[in-house]
Amino acid sequence: MYTQSFTTDTTTLKSVERSSAEDAAKMAVFDTKIDADGRIEPQDFMPEAYRKTLVRQISQHAHSEIVGMLPEGNWILRAPSLKRKAILIAKVQDEGGHGLYLYSAAETLGTSRDELLDALHTGKAKYSSIFNYPTLTWADIGVIGWLVDGAAIMNQIPLCRCSYGPYARAMVRICKEESFHQRQGYEALLTMMKGSQAQRDMVQDAVNRWWWKCLAMFGPPDSDSPHSVQGMRWGIKRISNDDLRQKFVDATVPQAEVLGVSLPDPDLKWNETRGHYDYGQIDWDEFWQTVNGHGPCNRERLATRVRAHNNGQWVRDAALAYAEKQRQRAMKEAA
Numbered sequence: 001m002y003t004q005s006f007t008t009d010t011t012t013l014k015s016v017e018r019s020s021a022e023d024a025a026k027m028a029v030f031d032t033k034i035d036a037d038g039r040i041e042p043q044d045f046m047p048e049a050y051r052k053t054l055v056r057q058i059s060q061h062a063h064s065e066i067v068g069m070l071p072e073g074n075w076i077l078r079a080p081s082l083k084r085k086a087i088l089i090a091k092v093q094d095e096g097g098h099g100l101y102l103y104s105a106a107e108t109l110g111t112s113r114d115e116l117l118d119a120l121h122t123g124k125a126k127y128s129s130i131f132n133y134p135t136l137t138w139a140d141i142g143v144i145g146w147l148v149d150g151a152a153i154m155n156q157i158p159l160c161r162c163s164y165g166p167y168a169r170a171m172v173r174i175c176k177e178e179s180f181h182q183r184q185g186y187e188a189l190l191t192m193m194k195g196s197q198a199q200r201d202m203v204q205d206a207v208n209r210w211w212w213k214c215l216a217m218f219g220p221p222d223s224d225s226p227h228s229v230q231g232m233r234w235g236i237k238r239i240s241n242d243d244l245r246q247k248f249v250d251a252t253v254p255q256a257e258v259l260g261v262s263l264p265d266p267d268l269k270w271n272e273t274r275g276h277y278d279y280g281q282i283d284w285d286e287f288w289q290t291v292n293g294h295g296p297c298n299r300e301r302l303a304t305r306v307r308a309h310n311n312g313q314w315v316r317d318a319a320l321a322y323a324e325k326q327r328q329r330a331m332k333e334a335a
């Protein structure tokens with residue numbers, strides 16, 4: 001028994017040595033590719049932690065796209081004109097499409113769509129916290145386009161150069177559509193600002209309510225963001241949270257001036273030395289409260305999402321039955 005055990009151990013040891021040597025060689029290929037700014041494709045070797053990070057990030061992104069349809073979808077029936085309704089339908093539909101590209105990209109990493117959706121519906125997976133706030137007036141829809149989609153673009157443009165091929169390619173198309181979302185929002189607000197005093201007040205009120213939440217969208221400060229360093233090393237994250245936030249502030253202040261609204265931050269001013277705008281303190285307690293499920297609409301959003309999924313069961317059943325029918329027919333023809 002000892003001998004046999006010993007013999008087995010030697011064999012195991014040898015195979016462990018061989019496989020760890022193989023792993024080291026594969027790891028070296030992965031590292032070289034990352035260092036050379038190359039792309040990792042689904043069939044390539046990748047360390048488990050890289051795969052897990054990507055599944056988490058891409059699925060959170062996909063969930064954010066489809067949950068993001070809800071606050072705006074609420075306004076399709078209340079849009080003020082046929083033109084605004086058509087634009088809003090197109091935008092909400094785009095967001096659904098973004099979710100589909102991203103779920104497909106996440107699936108290339110070996111996780112099924114059902115598992116991803118289950119994590120969302122049971123509250124295990126996160127989505128962008130910005131969608132847990134209510135859309136109180138029509139101006140909110142314009143502000144979401146201008147600021148929320150504007151912040152999303154700032155976040156997402158660097159992802160077009162992400163080291164994981166399927167994610168990077170999905171982002172190229174998404175960013176083009178996000179740019180339309182941002183412009184339609186800004187244009188809707190410009191129109192309202194040329195209208196009555198009540199309309200201008202409505203825009204200002206929406207800006208006041210969304211501004212700080214949009215700054216928080218870039219995530220915690222770099223000093224509290226330990227995952228970012230590894231994400232940068234792997235070429236998943238290219239620009240830090242604070243740098244992206246600064247870019248957003250710098251780009252948005254002149255747009256607010258053209259629009260004729262004020263941004264609700266007494267500390268917001270141009271800093272000649274830094275060549276950037278300084279801005280005030282973000283309320284991180286409020287941010288974490290919402291991330292952890294205690295925002296004003298967390299429960300409602302999740303409940304609506306689960307209801308929509310359950311109501312769609314008949315579509316999935318019908319698609320499967322149709323595919324089965326096609327398969328049977330093909331088999332019969334082949335026989």
Ligand SMILES: [Fe+2]
Pocket residue numbers: 065094095098174178
């Ligand atoms: Fe989107």
Ligand SMILES: [Fe+2]
Pocket residue numbers: 095149152177178181
């Ligand atoms: Fe969008």
